[in-house]
Amino acid sequence: MKKHKIIISLIxxxxxxxxxxxxxxxxxxxFDTDRGKLCPMAMHVAFPYIDILRYGGMPxxxxxxDIRFCCPDADVINVFRLEMVK
Structure with a gap:
């Protein structure tokens, strides 16, 4: 099964x-090529959503x-959107 490309955008x-x-x-x-560029705390939150998408579920x-999640830093609270590119 081919994994779909996942784009994470800060919105x-x-x-x-x-x-x-x-x-x-x-x-x-x-998600696949920029992992070291995205904040590790944000990536930690994003991963379950991405895992669900890649295995055919819908978060x-x-x-x-759209699919959104937030940075866990209470002072910052960045809002990210996930897009699956087929």
Whole structure:
């Protein structure tokens, strides 16, 4: 079974402080090739969603119909979107 490409995009920031890793809204990461570039804490949160997508499941969607997750840093709270490219 071929794994689909997963793109992680930073789409918003809710917290009051800038990202400690330097991520900015508009940054995009390929799950397979950019793993060392994405903050390890954000990747830790993203992985279960990505695992569900890659094995044919569907994680919960936002009110916009896309798949989102947040950075676990309470001062930053970056909001990321996952897209599966078939």
């Amino acid at each position: 918003d920031r809710i917290g009051k402080h800038a990202c400690h890793r330097g991520h900015k809204i508009g940054d995009k990461f390929d 919960p969607c936002s009110s916009n119909g």
